[in-house]
Amino acid sequence: MKKLSTSIGHVVVVLGIVWTLSNAAFASNIMPSFSTVTPTPNPSGWGEAGAVLGIDFYSLDKIDGFQGRDNVLEVNVPAAASEPSPSLLQTVGGEHAVIGGVGSQLEAYLWVPGGLDSWETNTGPDGTVDTDMLGIMPLDQLDPTDLYSYFPAIGFSNESGVGTFKVWDASRTSPTDPTPNYSCGYPGEPTCWVNLDGNATDRGGSTVPNAPVRYDAWNKLSIDFPQPLVDINGDTTFYITYSVNDMPVYTAIMDILGLYNPSVVSSTYGFTAAQMRGLYLGSDYTANWANVDEPASLTLATIGLCLMGINRLRRNQINAT
Numbered sequence: 001m002k003k004l005s006t007s008i009g010h011v012v013v014v015l016g017i018v019w020t021l022s023n024a025a026f027a028s029n030i031m032p033s034f035s036t037v038t039p040t041p042n043p044s045g046w047g048e049a050g051a052v053l054g055i056d057f058y059s060l061d062k063i064d065g066f067q068g069r070d071n072v073l074e075v076n077v078p079a080a081a082s083e084p085s086p087s088l089l090q091t092v093g094g095e096h097a098v099i100g101g102v103g104s105q106l107e108a109y110l111w112v113p114g115g116l117d118s119w120e121t122n123t124g125p126d127g128t129v130d131t132d133m134l135g136i137m138p139l140d141q142l143d144p145t146d147l148y149s150y151f152p153a154i155g156f157s158n159e160s161g162v163g164t165f166k167v168w169d170a171s172r173t174s175p176t177d178p179t180p181n182y183s184c185g186y187p188g189e190p191t192c193w194v195n196l197d198g199n200a201t202d203r204g205g206s207t208v209p210n211a212p213v214r215y216d217a218w219n220k221l222s223i224d225f226p227q228p229l230v231d232i233n234g235d236t237t238f239y240i241t242y243s244v245n246d247m248p249v250y251t252a253i254m255d256i257l258g259l260y261n262p263s264v265v266s267s268t269y270g271f272t273a274a275q276m277r278g279l280y281l282g283s284d285y286t287a288n289w290a291n292v293d294e295p296a297s298l299t300l301a302t303i304g305l306c307l308m309g310i311n312r313l314r315r316n317q318i319n320a321t
Helices: 002-028 262-268 295-320
Strands: 060-063 072-077 091-100 104-112 130-138 153-157 164-168 193-195 217-225 239-244 247-253 271-279 285-291
Touching: 072 091, 072 271, 091 104, 104 130, 104 153, 104 271, 130 164, 130 217, 130 285, 153 217, 164 247, 271 285
Parallel strands: none
Antiparallel strands: 060 072, 072 285, 091 271, 104 217, 104 285, 130 153, 130 271, 153 164, 164 193, 217 239, 239 247
């Protein structure tokens, strides 16, 4: 009986940990449900209304029963824009309004094809592909005269020839030079995308870890706006943390243009919209995104597994007596 009680105690402890973690995740993830997507523009849900970065046109759809998931968001990217794009980024997709300050998170699953349809190189059936999840964090909440915004983003691309995850860091000179000068991403300047292939370095000089791509599988991508760091002098640093399949892989310091007022940021600053996008690259392709499982559902599944384990232990104990 003592052995049974001890085993049950271990199960209860594990269950308590899972419950705590899952509720914490439920409270922080603010990604809207893709169930609101319709084949036609839907400004009240996922649509092009109010797109900050000038997404070229609405090209979203929703499918059910795709690779084991329902309410899957399709970002359909044609080979070229039907008309000159107003966006310097030449993107297609849609956005949804969100509200989330410090402690909030945007996360979603991206299906990365493998096998015959693999995105592992840009010579596959879909050719060159590039899709990402982006958060919009306008700075006009700090000062109405400032028109800047911060756009943390994470996604997948095989533009270099080999598939890799990537993150956006506007507070560096270029993907190969992490020295901050805030020109990265402006017209005529290098891109702010940093490939997570093990070749980049962060602003501290450390190598950015490689984030392996799981092909023919769902990959979870996350953008976190965690609590700020306060040093011994009382100076506050805000930052964005990117994760791939629950592994933190990159930290971007949010000191772009020196426009941050810590006393204001901590109370009002945060995500105002989420965007799911694809880049025009000369070939037709479709990017499929899905919401992360609601932690409550995961917790119920865990409870069921724990109860099954308890019942099995109880039966074993009875059979042994």
